[in-house]
Amino acid sequence: MSNVYIKPTQEGWPEFIMRYPVKVKPLKGTNVDAFNKLLESDIRTAGDRLNQSTAAKCLMTRWDMDQHYDSFKKLGELVINLAKTMPLANATNENGDPRQYDYKVQDSWGLIYTKGQTCKPHQHWPHAWSFTYCVNACEDCAPLVFPDVNTEYSVKPQTGQLILWPAGLYHSVPEQECGHERIMAVGNLIVDWEKSVQSVTEYQLTPAPKGE
Numbered sequence: 001m002s003n004v005y006i007k008p009t010q011e012g013w014p015e016f017i018m019r020y021p022v023k024v025k026p027l028k029g030t031n032v033d034a035f036n037k038l039l040e041s042d043i044r045t046a047g048d049r050l051n052q053s054t055a056a057k058c059l060m061t062r063w064d065m066d067q068h069y070d071s072f073k074k075l076g077e078l079v080i081n082l083a084k085t086m087p088l089a090n091a092t093n094e095n096g097d098p099r100q101y102d103y104k105v106q107d108s109w110g111l112i113y114t115k116g117q118t119c120k121p122h123q124h125w126p127h128a129w130s131f132t133y134c135v136n137a138c139e140d141c142a143p144l145v146f147p148d149v150n151t152e153y154s155v156k157p158q159t160g161q162l163i164l165w166p167a168g169l170y171h172s173v174p175e176q177e178c179g180h181e182r183i184m185a186v187g188n189l190i191v192d193w194e195k196s197v198q199s200v201t202e203y204q205l206t207p208a209p210k211g212e
């Protein structure tokens with residue numbers, strides 16, 4: 001896909017070609033439905049806080065949902081476990097032992113898109129990872145689009161689908177054309193430096209989640 005937006009402050013910047021991991025993972029388990037209902041109800045209870053003042057032109061809750069709702073706290077833990085298995089570079093301690101970066105949720109919020117609503121291209125630097133979890137949507141709902149990629153790349157939503165990507169990547173959501181709501185629980189991770197200095201010999205390497 002060609003770039004469809006202008007980033008005026010970046011004029012003259014060099015362009016780099018790099019590969020980045022975008023992980024798409026359906027949440028599995030017998031209680032995913034109940035988990036989704038809980039997330040949805042917590043998003044509705046929290047309600048709209050931002051009055052469409054950010055890139056997301058839709059209902060957007062407070063940014064610290066993980067501090068107030070167990071459902072978001074649990075989601076954060078799942079995302080951290082996935083992120084820990086996706087290092088972008090090898091890391092070692094001063095003594096040369098391998099180490100694994102650990103993360104914490106810096107912010108998390110809920111989004112409800114209705115027909116006609118969109119989210120402009122934006123990114124979440126300097127956070128480490130960003131995620132969206134699809135609480136309720138169908139495959140015809142608006143996808144998550146990564147515009148800065150050589151070949152067109154977008155991810156169709158599916159209830160129970162988690163998408164995790166390096167936070168500095170631009171992403172957007174085109175117009176929601178379905179007549180029903182598109183509900184997402186999303187957030188950002190930052191590095192937990194205290195936990196990250198422990199070598200993996202004393203702090204076991206987190207294995208990739210089942211189904212990898």
Ligand SMILES: [Fe+2]
Nearest residue numbers: 122123124171
């Ligand atoms: Fe975003």
